[in-house]
Amino acid sequence: MILLLLTTVLALAAAYFYRFWSVREKRQVELRKIVERKRAERAESVKFAKQSAEKLDVETRNKIASLEYSELKEGLQSGTISCIDAVRTYYFKAIQANEKTNSVCMFVKEAEQWAMEWDEKAKDPEFKKPPMFGLPMSLKECVPLQGYDQTRGFVQDTFHPTETDAVLVQQLKKLGAIPYVQTNVPQSLLSYNCSNPVFGTTNHPMDKSRTSGGSSGGESALISADGSILGIGGDVGGSIRIPCAYTGTTGIKPSHLRFSHRGVCGSVPGRPLINSNDGPMSTRVETNVDFLRTVWADTWITEQDPYVPPVTWNEEAYKSDKKLKIGYYTDDGWFTPTPVCQRAVMEAKQILEDAGHTLVPFRPPRVPEVLIMFLRAVCVDAGKFLSNKLMNDIIDPLLYTQVVLWMVPVRVQRFLASFIRVFFPRLGNLMNAMTLSTVELRNTYADIEAYRSEMAALMIDQKIDALLCPVTVTPALPHVAPSKLFAGTSYTGIFNLLDYAAGKLSKHNPFNSYPFLFSRIRQCYSCHETR
Numbered sequence: 001m002i003l004l005l006l007t008t009v010l011a012l013a014a015a016y017f018y019r020f021w022s023v024r025e026k027r028q029v030e031l032r033k034i035v036e037r038k039r040a041e042r043a044e045s046v047k048f049a050k051q052s053a054e055k056l057d058v059e060t061r062n063k064i065a066s067l068e069y070s071e072l073k074e075g076l077q078s079g080t081i082s083c084i085d086a087v088r089t090y091y092f093k094a095i096q097a098n099e100k101t102n103s104v105c106m107f108v109k110e111a112e113q114w115a116m117e118w119d120e121k122a123k124d125p126e127f128k129k130p131p132m133f134g135l136p137m138s139l140k141e142c143v144p145l146q147g148y149d150q151t152r153g154f155v156q157d158t159f160h161p162t163e164t165d166a167v168l169v170q171q172l173k174k175l176g177a178i179p180y181v182q183t184n185v186p187q188s189l190l191s192y193n194c195s196n197p198v199f200g201t202t203n204h205p206m207d208k209s210r211t212s213g214g215s216s217g218g219e220s221a222l223i224s225a226d227g228s229i230l231g232i233g234g235d236v237g238g239s240i241r242i243p244c245a246y247t248g249t250t251g252i253k254p255s256h257l258r259f260s261h262r263g264v265c266g267s268v269p270g271r272p273l274i275n276s277n278d279g280p281m282s283t284r285v286e287t288n289v290d291f292l293r294t295v296w297a298d299t300w301i302t303e304q305d306p307y308v309p310p311v312t313w314n315e316e317a318y319k320s321d322k323k324l325k326i327g328y329y330t331d332d333g334w335f336t337p338t339p340v341c342q343r344a345v346m347e348a349k350q351i352l353e354d355a356g357h358t359l360v361p362f363r364p365p366r367v368p369e370v371l372i373m374f375l376r377a378v379c380v381d382a383g384k385f386l387s388n389k390l391m392n393d394i395i396d397p398l399l400y401t402q403v404v405l406w407m408v409p410v411r412v413q414r415f416l417a418s419f420i421r422v423f424f425p426r427l428g429n430l431m432n433a434m435t436l437s438t439v440e441l442r443n444t445y446a447d448i449e450a451y452r453s454e455m456a457a458l459m460i461d462q463k464i465d466a467l468l469c470p471v472t473v474t475p476a477l478p479h480v481a482p483s484k485l486f487a488g489t490s491y492t493g494i495f496n497l498l499d500y501a502a503g504k505l506s507k508h509n510p511f512n513s514y515p516f517l518f519s520r521i522r523q524c525y526s527c528h529e530t531r
């Protein structure tokens with residue numbers, strides 16, 4: 001009798017798994033065909049960009065290609081450079097950078113047309129050129145661009161082009177900028193490497209075996225390989241700052257209140273307290289400053305989206321030579337960064353002190369708890385939304401560790417945590433991060449609000465204007481490491497949890513020798529180039 005029962009249970013389980021496997025296999029075949037079509041579309045867009053770039057003579061192209069951002073902007077404004085020549089130059093540069101890094105999802109074919117339309121308008125002597133007239137700009141793939149997919153690395157989201165530009169893209173087009181390329185992201189956006197089954201893996205320009213970071217890793221690779229002069233990234237836990245640190249580029253994530261999120265769908269919808277925001281990325285801090293100064297010159301964003309407070313760029317605060325009191329730390333008490341990352345902070349500290357600022361030791365309280373709050377609130381439903389979506393897709397192998405963790409039931413994770421903690425204390429600790437219930441999630445939201453209040457009080461009481469700390473715990477990692485090392489996001493995630501503006505500010509481009517984070521308590525009125 002028992003044998004019969006056991007055999008029936010096993011047979012039912014085998015039938016269930018066979019059905020599950022065959023349905024999934026059928027779906028995988030469909031998805032692989034979609035990938036082939038999408039890659040063919042990308043190859044077509046590269047061909048188009050190549051043909052367009054070839055229409056420009058080499059001499060003009062080399063001249064434009066060698067210009068810094070301010071020189072290019074000035075040339076476009078004065079009329080010595082035409083918009084179409086600028087776009088063709090950057091098509092060319094991006095094709096070259098893409099060959100090295102695989103950072104491009106799609107070239108924007110309409111960029112050619114937009115450039116020619118601006119050139120046509122500029123023939124009228126009465127025409128007043130907008131401030132970003134003709135500037136080619138790269139966009140992270142998840143930034144809504146009319147007529148183009150925002151797949152976030154999911155095969156199931158290909159061939160669903162968005163119908164409306166993001167408010168930021170509408171503004172950039174109005175200001176004269178020309179989006180000419182979309183850049184790669186990791187599948188789900190919740191990782192700081194850069195790989196997905198649709199467009200493949202983006203490489204670090206100096207070492208193919210390493211990642212350019214993520215999730216704005218297509219941007220960092222393209223910019224660092226000289227394929228873009230200015231790009232838009234997005235950051236919910238370090239996705240602008242970590243790729244910048246890995247590739248020697250610079251970027252800023254403003255507080256999420258500063259840009260519109262109308263019609264923008266993040267990787268996990270319904271995530272109220274861990275806020276993502278767009279931000280500029282480039283090789284120079286001044287370029288990012290110019291970008292923010294221009295988009296915040298007036299209250300146009302608020303006019304499109306009443307949820308964005310009408311705060312404009314404050315040139316007086318930016319130019320002010322008021323000396324700041326800056327809190328710094330090289331170790332947050334949770335994850336000791338490698339010496340190179342700590343040294344960067346100490347060098348930055350010295351530079352800031354030489355400039356007359358006062359630096360005082362300051363470590364945010366209870367970082368291990370903060371990271372648990374961050375992960376719980378960023379995943380919201382213990383990763384259920386994402387794991388369901390991933391099960392209906394081709395899962396990128398570089399995401400396996402993370403996905404496996406999401407698939408283990410939360411009670412089992414908690415049970416295993418106590419054993420795992422003995423050998424891997426950080427992982428063991430984080431296996432308590434996923435939420436079990438709405439009560440627990442609500443309590444976490446309450447704890448985040450309390451932490452925001454506590455940090456504000458600490459910084460206000462000690463009259464601290466800004467914080468300086470490592471961006472992350474290591475230099476650029478091998479591709480597979482980030483999905484195993486999400487414990488390393490404590491230095492970035494905390495500023496999303498606090499919703500402070502934060503950036504990675506450094507000028508030069510060594511292989512991540514000098515990364516550092518400079519985060520201001522208030523809105524990003526100013527940032528100071530310290531290298």
Ligand SMILES: CCCCCC/C=C\CCCCCCCC(=O)NCCO
Nearest residue numbers: 189191215234235236237238239405486
């Ligand atoms: C048992 C624990 C499982 C935890 C799984 C890890 C989940 C999330 C890791 C978060 C890593 C955040 C990286 C940065 C992502 C980012 O900023 N994306 C930008 C989106 O616009």
